[in-house]
Amino acid sequence: MGIPKRQVSSTASSRIYDTLRQDLINGRFTAGEKVAISALKERYEIGLSPLREALNRLAAHGLLIQENQRGFRVPSMERSELDDIAEMRRELEGMALERAIRLGDAEWESELLAAAHRLKRADMAPDKVEEWEHFHACFHRTLVAPCGSAWLLRFIAQLHDQFDRYRRMAPEAPEVRRVLDAQHGELVELALERDIKSARALMDDHIQRSYQVALQGVLSPA
Amino acid sequence: MGIPKRQVSSTASSRIYDTLRQDLINGRFTAGEKVAISALKERYEIGLSPLREALNRLAAHGLLIQENQRGFRVPSMERSELDDIAEMRRELEGMALERAIRLGDAEWESELLAAAHRLKRADMAPDKVEEWEHFHACFHRTLVAPCGSAWLLRFIAQLHDQFDRYRRMAPEAPEVRRVLDAQHGELVELALERDIKSARALMDDHIQRSYQVALQGVLSPA
DNA sequence: TAATGATAAAAAATCGATTGTTTGGGCTAG
DNA sequence: CTAGCCCAAACAATCGATTTTTTATCATTA
Structure with a gap:
């Protein structure tokens, strides 16, 4: 009935992106700390691929710092x-x-x-x-x-x-x-x-x- | 001798990111077009994982548009x-x-x-x-x-x-x-x-x- | 004929395993 | 001691295969 609404299906990537974004803004990670990817994997019960995609996006947004070959860090607060x-x-x-x-x-x-x-x-x-x-x-x-x-x-x-x-x-x-x-x-x-x-x-x-x-x-x- | 310079090793992700960024800016992709991920994979001879990470970053940067479950599109030019x-x-x-x-x-x-x-x-x-x-x-x-x-x-x-x-x-x-x-x-x-x-x-x-x-x-x- | 629904093909997303790099600890030579 | 080196463990990055979702095709029906 009515609106031919397109199913706004989400992906594991964008769900974990939203979650991490919130948690980063809320200070649930220690500033300056290195993020342990496999720890996040456990903590949020998510696969590596969607997790890494989310981390890449967050870094591009400035909520994480990405360093080649050594993963991601939470930006320090100055x-x-x-x-x-x-x-x-x-x-x-x-x-x-x-x-x-x-x-x-x-x-x-x-x-x-x-x-x-x-x-x-x-x-x-x-x-x-x-x-x-x-x-x-x-x-x-x-x-x-x-x-x-x-x-x-x-x-x-x-x-x-x-x-x-x-x-x-x-x-x-x-x-x-x-x-x-x-x-x-x-x-x-x-x-x-x-x-x-x-x-x-x-x-x-x-x-x-x-x-x-x-x-x-x-x-x-x- | 001198600077204890840290090896600035790059990753497949960031290399393909740089390449795609350039190619997007140079108009090597048709504006408004959907990007065929597996085509890129062939064209740039790169794996899916680094490719997808690069695409995610580019989308966060505004050089691509990401739509859940239906990949990436090149922004139209208005x-x-x-x-x-x-x-x-x-x-x-x-x-x-x-x-x-x-x-x-x-x-x-x-x-x-x-x-x-x-x-x-x-x-x-x-x-x-x-x-x-x-x-x-x-x-x-x-x-x-x-x-x-x-x-x-x-x-x-x-x-x-x-x-x-x-x-x-x-x-x-x-x-x-x-x-x-x-x-x-x-x-x-x-x-x-x-x-x-x-x-x-x-x-x-x-x-x-x-x-x-x-x-x-x-x-x-x- | 246009809408509906089933289904096959294509494409995106995700997983599990593998490869490659960094890091930290202990050993050795100066 | 301490700087340098080697090795193993830890971790990041990547690969190849699988699952899930979308899209295209085509038959069916109102």
């Missing part, structure tokens, strides 16, 4: 790299937000409101963090979605993965968290009002505060 | 995508150039002069194109190298691969080519004079002209 990532986020997301505000249509406004609402409703209880993270990523993606540049969106997504790796390592900061949550709502307001200048400024501030939080993860090694 | 790529190059390379000029030291100045000279000396005779392309890529890389952001450089490199795929498809344009070649020298001058504003403007113009050339490849299908 303050200087976080600085770089945050600075790039400011530049690229600022650019994207400005364009999104110029180009976004009524449909975008609706989706943005919806995404913001879902995020506000989601709670951050320890067992719900994954869900919250999902809505949070969705919100930021929706915010810049109509910027008109597929490549810009791609780069921003990559930077988010990198940034989140640091952020999730950092200790909780409820004070700042409240401010950051409030800013999500304010961003929506400014976007709907098409106030480019204020929106960019707020986005800058938002990323800067997130950066300050994430920074605690690098400064105080767990 | 004017709208070239527009996007060129616009992103203007933004990101402009940003990088400004920072490079601020941060670049004396050593950079030397390398930049050297790179520009090698490029000027290289000729573009049909059988030397590869060499020219190499020096050209080197020059642009050197120009922005000291921008201070590894991620920015990474994104720019990715955009260059994409852009070149269009540019190399386009018919030759000797008139414009002369202007573009001259601009390389002018870019060095402005960089050495640390004239950020003019340098950015020139870089913008340089990319814009290259874009006009590349555009001919999309408009007039070979």
